[in-house]
Amino acid sequence: MSEPLRATIVDFGGGNLYNVRRACAQASIDATITASPDDALRADAISLPGIGAMGEAMKSLESTGMDVALREIAARGTPIFGVCLGMQILMSEGTEFAPHTGLGLLPGKVIGFPREDTKGVKLRVPHIGWNSVERAAGAATSWSDTPLAATSPGEHFYFVHSYYVMPQDFSLVVARSSYGGIEFPSAIASGNIFACQFHPERSGPAGLDLYRQFAARIAPQTAASRG
DSSP: OOOOEEEEEEOSSOSOHHHHHHHHHHTTEEEEEEOOHHHHHHOSEEEEOOOSOHHHHHHHHHHHTHHHHHHHHHHHTOOEEEETHHHHTTEEEEOSSSOEEOOOSEEEEEEEOOSBOTTSOBOOSSEEEEEEEEEOTTOSSOGGGSGGGGOOTTEEEEEEESEEEEESSGGGEEEEEEETTEEEEEEEEETTEEEESSBGGGSHHHHHHHHHHHHHHHHHHHHHHHO
16 A cells, blocks of 8 residues: 655644645645755645745744755755745735845735725725636646646636735636726746635635645555655
């Protein structure tokens, strides 16, 4: 019998970690919640979830050395799955409360929703609730090569956020959504990195499918590395 897939859920004080672990378990991923860089470096895959502010998250990662470990993990080609704040800290810089740096794994900024929608009506922020996710035009990566492989365009997922990513290279954007007429990236993919702005662990069967598809992509690589 083959060994289970081992994933590290990075704990940087962002919350919602146990829901993510339950989602991983349903996808046959043995996930451990930890703030230890050594644990992360031994994992078959990394789950980078989070709720909160990017600046505080980076302070937490830097205090443990997890920021250095994550850059090494990304360079190795270990699969990384970022969710919500975990997507945002992949960027090189943020603007929440004050300018600050992110992990810099993907060049780009994190910006906030404006105070008004495209019709000049006051926009309620944060964006909370179910919203549709569509294919992004011009994406360099097909949905079939990401955890979105089993997702139909227009599927609804659960969002909670006030900020969103703006990568320098828009071909990294594989899915988009719209709020108040403002279009924003809802999923990005680059090599071994996949990240989404919505919360798949809070999005019912469609969200669990993302974890299952992620597991399906970890398995061949894990088998090869274990010999």
